[in-house]
Amino acid sequence: MAEGFLSRSRIVAPNDWNRWLIPPAALSVHLAIGQAYAWSVFKSPLEGTLNLSGTQSALPFQLGIVMLGLSAAFGGTLVERNGPRWAMFVSLVCFSGGFLISALGVATGQYWLVVLGYGGVGGIGLGIGYISPVSTLIKWFPDRPGMATGIAIMGFGGGALIASPWSNQMLDSFGTDSSGIATTFAVHGVVYAIFMSLGVLLVRVPADGWRPKGWRPEQAKSGKLIATGHVSANTALRTPQFWLLWIVLCFNVTAGIGILEKAAPMIVDFFANTEAPLTVASAAGFVALLSLTNMLGRFVWSSTSDIVGRKNIYRLYLGGGALLYLGIVLSGDSSKVVFILAALVILSFYGAGFATIPAYLRDLFGTYQVGAIHGRLLTAWSTAGILGPLIVNAVADSQAAAGKSGPALYTVSLYIMIGLLVVGFAANEFVRPVNPKHHERFADSEAEGANR
Amino acid sequence: MNDSVRTRPRAGLLTFVWLWVGIPFGYGVYQLATQVVQLFTG
Structure with missing residues (x-):
């Protein structure tokens, strides 16, 4: 169980907390991890630079999706026990860390580091991040749980819309050689860490007995x-x-x-x-x-x-x-x-x-x-x-x-x-x-x- | 919390955090819209 800053007890909301602050916390995580569906942007540059086949360049994405399923399935109980701030922090560290490891892998010509970083470590970030806000949103919006989870999961769909043009622009700026791709990965890692930190700082769980105004x-x-x-x-x-x-x-x-x-x-x-x-x-x-x-x-x-x-x-x-x-x-x-x-x-x-x-x-x-x-x-x-x-x-x-x-x-x-x-x-x-x-x-x- | 407790609007914080996620989201939707146009003009 995480203690201190990440613990559930530190994020119990005061009674007058505005629940509309919770969807942006969830979105800051889902809009980031939704980047996974824009992986294809990196395929051609990686294939050209590291001499990879199409099958090889798809490996980080495929491993990432497998790890998403496994970490969501096996990490769900931990997420429930430790709370959403802990889960969002783990997601931030893994997802951003995955990009930084991948940057190192491309810079040193070690493709296995890209697979392990983006797919393995980053994939854990995807799974934990995907489920991190779900039960919290449902508790904050007992009157509209479908809408609340709809907002967050819409964010996962929106993540690729942001990442695809953004990643392309960065590759255009930094280049598609190993140095350019490594820099692009590193910038992704840092920017996503900053972006997701909003969720870590902002997320709260409702106090015992809290309920929306006028709702029974x-x-x-x-x-x-x-x-x-x-x-x-x-x-x-x-x-x-x-x-x-x-x-x-x-x-x-x-x-x-x-x-x-x-x-x-x-x-x-x-x-x-x-x-x-x-x-x-x-x-x-x-x-x-x-x-x-x-x-x-x-x-x-x-x-x-x-x-x-x-x-x-x-x-x-x-x-x-x-x-x-x-x-x-x-x-x-x-x-x-x-x-x-x-x-x-x-x-x-x-x-x-x-x-x-x-x-x-x-x-x-x-x-x-x-x-x-x-x-x-x-x-x-x-x-x-x-x-x-x-x-x-x-x-x-x-x-x-x-x-x-x-x-x-x-x-x-x-x-x-x-x-x-x-x-x-x-x-x-x-x-x-x-x-x-x-x-x-x-x-x-x-x-x-x-x-x- | 019971019904009598008033929720503070926290307008500044609300605006900031919704812009934090809304601006990148808007950028993504705009980029998408430019592609959608190709369906009718391409």
Whole structure:
């Protein structure tokens, strides 16, 4: 347990603390670690300077995502025990330290240091940072947990939007030789450390018994699925609800990643046989638009879930997603508007699936160890990260080998995505309130206090 | 804390911390918007 400055007891907020100070604390971490999805900016310079293959230059990112899943899954209980300031500090040290180690690796020509630094050490920063503000936000916003976690997780989507042009500009300024890349990595490490320090300094946990003005706990317990007790992270793994949500998240993400990962070639291939095929520049614009709806969906749909309920919103993500995929299949290359609009909404559901899941977990398992439970559920993300691209790429390659072109290249993968979404929809339908036998044997107030 | 306790607005701090995250975020969204334009003009 961390003592002193990082300890949970040092960050209990005074009664008049403004809770709207907490989302920026969370955003300062998520906007930073979201840089991970902009790793591709460094691939070509590294390949040219260190004589690497494309597979080798992807290793730091791949290890980083694996470490994200592992550290979120195994570090969640530590995060709950030690509190958000400790977690954000660990994330800051690991994420920024990863860049500094990578700078050393490039400067000395030791690529393994880049893999270990960015992927290994930095990846721990990603996982701990991702879950660090979740349970704190849920406790500060018991009346709007979907909106609160939506803001933070939207930040993770926004991180790459900032990093991609910023990193490119730095590489333009410092150069793409080993010295330039090392300097760029070092500047990233320092700037991200400063940026994330806001979260470390600012984050607070609410005092025992605190609640938003005018809000009563009974209001949060009016839904059929909303827990009246608290479930520990270890016990949650033994409930069907955890695994049903695992399937829901995994298949929702798989379906979205399938489009996201191949968006540019997909839209070009889809309309290749039409009178007005798309240019590469148009395809890049399409990808950018997908990123925008992916990010906005995290906030908009997750906030909506506070009103319509978590189960209903996942019905929309999964059932609506399946229908939209079907619309793409049926319209083929007859309408660009249908294709683009359907893809944009699907991607908004994809992002929203990430953002709404913490609130769904809170509804089912209570707030006691919701961050740790969330961390373990993120293994579904890691699985989907492998499944989605694998399905779309393998099917597209086999269809191309069979001599097909245009929409026919993707028809089979789109039907697979529809099938996955239907399975996810069914899993969501099976979600029921957690059996009270799984609840921890203490009063609500003790559970709340245990996390402060 | 009960309902009768008033929350201090802390306007200066609120503005500072939201700008801290909002400015880089706005920069990212602006850069993205310039790419989106290519969908319609490219």
